[in-house]
Amino acid sequence: MRLLLVEDDARIAADISAVLTGAGYTVETASDGEDAWFLGDTEDYDLVVLDLGLPGLDGMSVLKRWRGNGRHMPVLVLTARGSWAERVEGIDAGADDYLPKPFQFEELLARARALIRRSVGLGAATIAVGPLTIDTRAMRVSVNGVPQTLTPLEYRLVSYLGHHRDRIVPPTELQEHLYGDDFSRDANALEALVARLRKKLGAVAIGTRRGFGYYMGESAP
Amino acid sequence: MRLLLVEDDARIAADISAVLTGAGYTVETASDGEDAWFLGDTEDYDLVVLDLGLPGLDGMSVLKRWRGNGRHMPVLVLTARGSWAERVEGIDAGADDYLPKPFQFEELLARARALIRRSVGLGAATIAVGPLTIDTRAMRVSVNGVPQTLTPLEYRLVSYLGHHRDRIVPPTELQEHLYGDDFSRDANALEALVARLRKKLGAVAIGTRRGFGYYMGESAP
DNA sequence: ATGAAGCTGACAAATCGCTGACAGGCGCTG
DNA sequence: CAGCGCCTGTCAGCGATTTGTCAGCTTCAT
Known part of the structure; x- marks a missing residue:
């Protein structure tokens, strides 16, 4: 299973990446919106973990562009806790699930599993x-x-x-x-x-x- | 074998949980509909024991949402005795078996075994x-x-x-x-x-x- | 021909998993 | 309630495997 992690804070990205890698996923990372957009548009991922606060192109716009281009991979959005406006906007933009920050890594893994299972099932292995x-x-x-x-x-x-x-x-x-x-x-x-x-x-x-x-x-x- | 027990009455939940644990299952519990829905959606259980009368989101809705999201784990529903309407609705919602309350713990165990065996396939013991x-x-x-x-x-x-x-x-x-x-x-x-x-x-x-x-x-x- | 980039084998360090010993917790029994 | 035994988590040390480093060699482009 191949994941794209979009997160601008290098330290946080490294932590999350380590956890996901440990769970057996192949993780690739993007640290700004341009990169994220390009990778998500050209590569095939089983899941994208997307932080919204990004330099350059912001996360929500990246997501909208992907969906606009017919990219349907599941996207898990990391939001600030209790930010309802963001959630509503995210749903419209095509997010599949949300995780309010800060979160437990176990919860991230659980949601990632759920999304992957729901979308691909077993996928091309x-x-x-x-x-x-x-x-x-x-x-x-x-x-x-x-x-x-x-x-x-x-x-x-x-x-x-x-x-x-x-x-x-x-x-x-x-x-x-x-x-x-x-x-x-x-x-x-x-x-x-x-x-x-x-x-x-x-x-x-x-x-x-x-x-x-x-x-x-x-x-x- | 990992089970999710959904039951709002803490005392009853503790009793059932004890019995199931004693029978060798790993039991996790949820005491309201939101919790139950989230856990059932994100975690993998071999069986869910679901009480219908719940605070917040009621049991039947939880079950419908799971099935709507493509979650197929076996669900054993605990109903009030003789409540035919509930049973019919439950079948539509995707329940696999019923147990009218009050029940003998042995019967709960027997049905749980049967459901798990059936889902694992083969029916082989x-x-x-x-x-x-x-x-x-x-x-x-x-x-x-x-x-x-x-x-x-x-x-x-x-x-x-x-x-x-x-x-x-x-x-x-x-x-x-x-x-x-x-x-x-x-x-x-x-x-x-x-x-x-x-x-x-x-x-x-x-x-x-x-x-x-x-x-x-x-x-x- | 010459220097940089890349390859390779040997060695050393770090990591991972295994094991035996020990201890706390729990239930059972007297 | 004390004593006992079983189950299971923790710890520390060992051995094997994996991985990083080094030094010397080969290959390629100019």
Whole structure:
């Protein structure tokens, strides 16, 4: 299950992201309205968690634009407590549920589960890229039908690249996704991780475009 | 097995809850319609026991809303004796069974078992996984035909994993089903429980996928 | 040819899960 | 009510796995 988290406060975003990741979701984040709008419009998410107070384009406008463009993924809106006006406006704009801040993480998880279940049910659970099959429900990857044992971090990398197949993903984006904004790590950690993965999945599974990033599937010249 | 008990009279709720807990279920309670609706909408229960006379949102409306949102868990409704009108309305609203008050606790337990068994499918009272046999009616587990003595908590864990065989169950999900939404426990409690179980049932009974969760049955690489 | 970017194998650190021991709580019994 | 036994959570330590770091090597573009 793939989530988009839209939250401008980096610390809060990191916390929420950690909780959701821990619950088994693949989390991507956007910190301003433009980013959020672009990602929600071009990528497929199983759920969007949307904070309303954003720099640039505000959350409500982002939501309206998505719906206007026919994007129907469930959206969970984080509101200030008791802000009725916002809730009413949100309903009109197409929000599916609300969570007043501050909230318990357990409650966030519960609502996220409820929304995902209601909308997708089980959803398309596998992604196929070349010889690879990624089963997002069992969190398992097969090469030519042979299941592989991946570590959690390895799995997250494959999953992310799989969701962004045929696109070159810059290292910074991958680091952000894998490690959040914890910048303590050596840049080489990612390269080492890729090396280990290629050893398990075959060298062709992940491609490199020197100076730009990594990709799975076909990359344009 | 995780149950939601909806009952506004605190004394009655406590009694029923005690009986159900004693029968090996994890019971959570709601004392008004709003609570009940929210919990039933966001959490996964194997059965809901619903009293109709509630303050705030009444039981029948709660049930209708759940069904309207696509929530299909079995619901056992507690009605006043001989209230035919209620029964008919309840059937339309999506209730699965009725129990006229006052009732014997044994009857409540019998109906609860029946509903849960029916919903799990197969109607089978026993689950077989590898060398294990789980008799859900007697709440007993056998290894190669040899009955084992399990504590209530141990049984619930085996039972849950058995119902979800061949699937990796994340620790968070297990905690939720074993302990309800009581989040106070140390993460290690679950590990300790698994260790005790493996000692009784054999090390192979429960598998671990490091970083992902536990499973019973086939999920090996 | 040369420097930067990326790869790799070895090692070290951090993390995760397992286990045995212990203790508090609860119910049962005398 | 005290004493006992069982169930279960907590703690601390261990061992295995996972992940980060480092140093040296290869590859690629200019």
